[in-house]
Amino acid sequence: MSLYVTELRRLFKRRLTRLLLVLLVLGLAGVATAFSYSSHKLSPAVVAEAQAKADADYRQATKDWERTVAECDAAAARGEKTEERYGPDCGRQWQPQPEMFDPKWHLPYQFDFRGEFGNFIAVFAGMLALFAFIVGASFVGAEWSTGGMMNLLLWRPKRLAVLATKLAAVLSAVLGVSIVLGALWTLAFWLIGTYRGSTAKMTSGAWQSTAISGGRALALVLAVAAVAAALASLGRHTAMALGAAVGLGVISEIGIRIAVGLAGVRFGDRYVLSTYAMAWFEKQWKLLDYKSCDFAQGQCNPKELLITWQDSALVFGVGTALVLVAAFWLMRRRDIS
Amino acid sequence: MSAVLEIEGLRKTYRSRKRGVRHALDGFDMRVEAGQVHGFLGPNGSGKTTTLRTLLGLIKPNGGRMAILGQELPHSLPVVAGQVGAIVESPQFFPHFSARDTLGLLAQAGELPRQRVDEVLELVGLRDRAGERVKTYSLGMKQRLAVASALLKNPRLLILDEPANGLDPGGIREMRSLMRDLAAAGMTVVLSSHILGEIQLICDSVTIISLGRRVAFGPVEQVLAAHSQGTVRVRLEAVTDLPKAADTLTRAGIRVGTEPDHLLLTGVDKPATVSRLLAEQGLYVSELTPVAVDLESVFLELTATAPVPGQHRQVDQSTKVGEPGTAGTGGGWGA
Ligand SMILES: Nc1ncnc2c1ncn2[C@@H]1O[C@H](COP(=O)(O)OP(=O)(O)OP(=O)(O)O)[C@@H](O)[C@H]1O
Ligand SMILES: [Mg+2]
Numbered sequence: 001m002s003l004y005v006t007e008l009r010r011l012f013k014r015r016l017t018r019l020l021l022v023l024l025v026l027g028l029a030g031v032a033t034a035f036s037y038s039s040h041k042l043s044p045a046v047v048a049e050a051q052a053k054a055d056a057d058y059r060q061a062t063k064d065w066e067r068t069v070a071e072c073d074a075a076a077a078r079g080e081k082t083e084e085r086y087g088p089d090c091g092r093q094w095q096p097q098p099e100m101f102d103p104k105w106h107l108p109y110q111f112d113f114r115g116e117f118g119n120f121i122a123v124f125a126g127m128l129a130l131f132a133f134i135v136g137a138s139f140v141g142a143e144w145s146t147g148g149m150m151n152l153l154l155w156r157p158k159r160l161a162v163l164a165t166k167l168a169a170v171l172s173a174v175l176g177v178s179i180v181l182g183a184l185w186t187l188a189f190w191l192i193g194t195y196r197g198s199t200a201k202m203t204s205g206a207w208q209s210t211a212i213s214g215g216r217a218l219a220l221v222l223a224v225a226a227v228a229a230a231l232a233s234l235g236r237h238t239a240m241a242l243g244a245a246v247g248l249g250v251i252s253e254i255g256i257r258i259a260v261g262l263a264g265v266r267f268g269d270r271y272v273l274s275t276y277a278m279a280w281f282e283k284q285w286k287l288l289d290y291k292s293c294d295f296a297q298g299q300c301n302p303k304e305l306l307i308t309w310q311d312s313a314l315v316f317g318v319g320t321a322l323v324l325v326a327a328f329w330l331m332r333r334r335d336i337s
Numbered sequence: 338m339s340a341v342l343e344i345e346g347l348r349k350t351y352r353s354r355k356r357g358v359r360h361a362l363d364g365f366d367m368r369v370e371a372g373q374v375h376g377f378l379g380p381n382g383s384g385k386t387t388t389l390r391t392l393l394g395l396i397k398p399n400g401g402r403m404a405i406l407g408q409e410l411p412h413s414l415p416v417v418a419g420q421v422g423a424i425v426e427s428p429q430f431f432p433h434f435s436a437r438d439t440l441g442l443l444a445q446a447g448e449l450p451r452q453r454v455d456e457v458l459e460l461v462g463l464r465d466r467a468g469e470r471v472k473t474y475s476l477g478m479k480q481r482l483a484v485a486s487a488l489l490k491n492p493r494l495l496i497l498d499e500p501a502n503g504l505d506p507g508g509i510r511e512m513r514s515l516m517r518d519l520a521a522a523g524m525t526v527v528l529s530s531h532i533l534g535e536i537q538l539i540c541d542s543v544t545i546i547s548l549g550r551r552v553a554f555g556p557v558e559q560v561l562a563a564h565s566q567g568t569v570r571v572r573l574e575a576v577t578d579l580p581k582a583a584d585t586l587t588r589a590g591i592r593v594g595t596e597p598d599h600l601l602l603t604g605v606d607k608p609a610t611v612s613r614l615l616a617e618q619g620l621y622v623s624e625l626t627p628v629a630v631d632l633e634s635v636f637l638e639l640t641a642t643a644p645v646p647g648q649h650r651q652v653d654q655s656t657k658v659g660e661p662g663t664a665g666t667g668g669g670w671g672a
Contacts, residue, residue, distance in 0.1 A: 006445040013442075015433055147429025150395060151486065154423050155447050157394045157414040335396035 003156060007169035016138050021177065024131045028181060031123065032188040039111035039196045050106035061096040111197030114206050117189055118213055122281045124185050125217035129224040132174045133245065136228035139170055141238030150336055163331045167229050174225045178218050186214075216280060216309065223320045230327035248273070266291065267305045273315075280312040339407075341494050341525040342369040342392070347401035349387055349549075361387045362398070363549035369527055369542075374520045376536040376557070377529040379546035380642045382652045385529045386426045388546070389498050393423055405494060419447065422492035424483040427502060432472035436463055436482050439471060443486055457485040460515070462508075476503035484512070495519065495526045501535060513539050537632040547640045547656040562608065562627035564635040569608050571600045572624035573615075582620050589614050601628065 011017055040046065072082050072090035082090060143149045143166070156162050193199040231241035252273040260268025267287045269275045279285035285307045293300035349362040362384045369375040379385050390396045392403055394414045403410040408417045430439050440454045458467045461481040471479065480503045487495060501509050509532070516526050516539050530536055536543065536557075543560055545553040553560050562569075573582055576598055583593045583600055591611070594601040605611055612622045637643035641656045 002448045003446050006442050009445070010442050013434065013438060142431065146431045148431045150425070151428060151430065151443065152446065153395065154393055154421075154425075155418065155443055155490075157411075157418045333397070335390075337390060337396060 003162070003165045004168060007166050008173060011135075011139055011169055011173050014139065014142075017135055017173075020131050020135055024127060024177075025181070027127055028124065028185060029188075032185070032192070035111070035120075036188075036192045036196055038109060039192055040108035041196050042107060042110050042198070046107065047103070050103040053106040054101040054103040058096060058098050058101040061101070065091075065094065065096055111189075111192055113189060113193035113197065113199045114201050117186075117193075117210060118281070120185070120189055121210075121213050121217050124182065125220055125281070128174075128178055128181070128217075128221045131177070132170075132221050132225035133228040133241070135174065136170045136225040137232040137241035138238040139232075140166055140229040141232030141236070141241060144233065144236035145238070153336065159331050160328055163233060163328060167226060170225050170229050171222055174222060175218070178221055182214060182218070186210075213281070220277075220280060220316070223316055227320055227323050230323045233327045234323075234330055264291075266303075270305060270307060275307055276312040276315045279307040280309050280316070282309075284308045339371050340368050340404075341371045341406055342367065342375075342527065343402070343404045344368070344388070344392070345402045347388065347391065347403060348399045349384075349391060349396065350399045360549050362391070362401075364401070365546060365549055366551050367544050367554070369525060369544075371525055372520060372523055373541040374516055374526045374528060374539050376540035376543035377527055377546070378531075378533065378536065378543055378636055379529075380640050380652070380655045383546045383640075383655065384549040385546060386498055387549075389423070389425055389496055389527075389529065392496070393421070393425065394418075395425070419490060420493040421496065422487035422490050422494070423496040424487045424498060424500060425496075426498045427480070428483040428486070430471045430479070430482065430486075433470055435468050435470055436474075436485070437467040439482065440486060440489060444489055447490060449489060453489060453491070457488045460488060461485040462511070477505055477508055480504055481508070493524060495524055497526065498529045499531070500528065501530055501532055509535065533631070533633040533636055543632075545636060545639055547658070548653065550658045552639050552656050552658055553635075557632065558627065561630055561632065561635055564630060564638060568628040569602045569605045569611060570624065570626050570628050571602060571611060571615075571622060572598065574621045574623045578620050581618065582615055585614055585618050585620070586611065599624070 068086065069090050069092060072086040075086075076082050076090065087094070140163075143152070149162075152162060153159060190199065228241050228245070231244045232238055235241065235244070252271075256271050257268065260271060265271075266289050269287050275285055275287070287305040287307065289303040289305070290300075292303040344365060344367040347362050347365040347367075348360070351359045351361055353359075365384065365388060367377075367388070377385055377388075387396070391398045392405065392410065394411045397411075405414075405417050405421060408414075410417075434442075436458065437454060440457065441451065444451065444454050455464070455467075458464050461484050463478065463481050463485065466474070466478065471482065474482065480500065484497070484500055487497065501512055504512060513535065516528070520526055520541075528536070528540065540557055542556045543554065544551060545560075553563075555563075571582065573579060579595065579598075579600060583595055586593050586600070586602060589610075591602050591605060602611060608625055608627065612625055615622055634643075639656060642650060642654070644650065
């Protein structure tokens, strides 16, 4: 227990942790603030104004139409050919109709909490995952590379317990930060919804599904932190974790994409990690196989492959577990010098 | 006397695909008695740091037995870890923390009272600079911090791998008196160093290692005596008794050289026999000392690392004792 408290203290004593925390808060605040300016409440006045603009447009279009028809009629009276320029019957059939001028077009964008907050959970999770990765990797990696880990092991010779405690410190710190900032994030968007958007139809069911999305985002952030710490411990250096992540990203997102493209594999995207990330946030992600299309038949309904969030859980869960097991296994048997 | 540290037949083998097998420790033995300051000597690459790392559980041995304070290692290491303070070869610290933070975190992990940090900082002379980041410290200041971290637990066994590395002359002298004080207070100290004058001044006993095996061990005087070709200087309370003493000793088969105020004996394997022989004749010895060969020359001789003009000795060119067990069985020390 004293070791756990010590490690938490060490974590928050680090300048990098503090700096990243400040940057994270500033970043999140920046996104929320900027977004709040782009959303506008649809008050009756705004709606009326949009209606008035639509009406004005309609009137203007009608006027233009009347003038054109009149010009055409005049030209026809002079015996000129009008068909080509004005269309048949001087274009009378193109009389503007009121329903063609939807006041919606003049409405500003309004944020809808129920419909759109899910995207912002993903944005939040992305920023937190980055934070968790760097903090987790550097906390363990820097300890190894500066000899701090060796020093600590002279005090606490139980290696697995030491690594587990460090991991627990990172995870609980990330969890705490995520919960606090996540609550603030939700509050911020709720306020944006209330004052500059809409919070309509937020039933308890809608809240529940928001909470579940938040829980999934949190799980992903924690997994990222754990993998980062474990990779840094495996490589005994922060840079190892960063390198592994970049490498995996390049291999998965570019290498595999190109390879399956060349090989003509069906549903090649199912081998790409980001597909599973999308499915994780969206509950499911549809892959389409346009190769199955026969466009000669006209309309095409391509074959589908559905990736569910359960599939993602399996992929991410197994991946995380493998990295963790490797880190602990190596921690147990490596020589430290 | 009880042994605080016992090592028997310790082996550590490094394997690499390219260079094959290297026996860093090859049946190494060591024994340190309680309350001693014990010097641990050996040429570069002879296995000192490897031994200490193995003791501290940082690397896994391939064989042999180790015990600290009567507890078998590495199995019981967690039990004794709280009583063993150690620095291993220029220890590193997280560069962005201050000395006080570094020690504070260690103390907290070890559940030690906070004021202990200030005590050890005072002890190693870092009190006024303790708030600065370790990154900004000089080599000697880092070394002092390392010693402080080892002392923090107030251990029963203190293991210091080249603690004088980078210390200024004053610091070395302070370290010397610090170690004396600690030993006087009952702490056992194991000290690896290449500054043999220092070792000779501080240490009660030594172990000398070469190529992973012990080449000599025992109390410093004994190791020195054993390699002074048995040359002993004898002074008596009365100078007038010298001829009688010379006579007695010659009859006992000892070669005696007579000097104006003392005798120089050669071929003495146990100085005690000299004082016994003389006492039997009613002659009282006022001084009986092996003639000063210093530790450095004994070390160079034992490890065969004395420089030879015109040659550049390479590391790993040093004494290779026979199969483990043959060394040191006869007289108890020496090879
Ligand atoms: N990780 C390793 N891999 C391979 N060989 C190693 C490793 N660590 C140490 N050795 C070898 O083990 C031997 C003993 O090294 P050790 O560090 O114990 O020497 P030392 O007595 O402390 O020397 P010094 O006086 O220079 O500090 C050396 O030959 C060294 O090259
Ligand atoms: Mg060494």
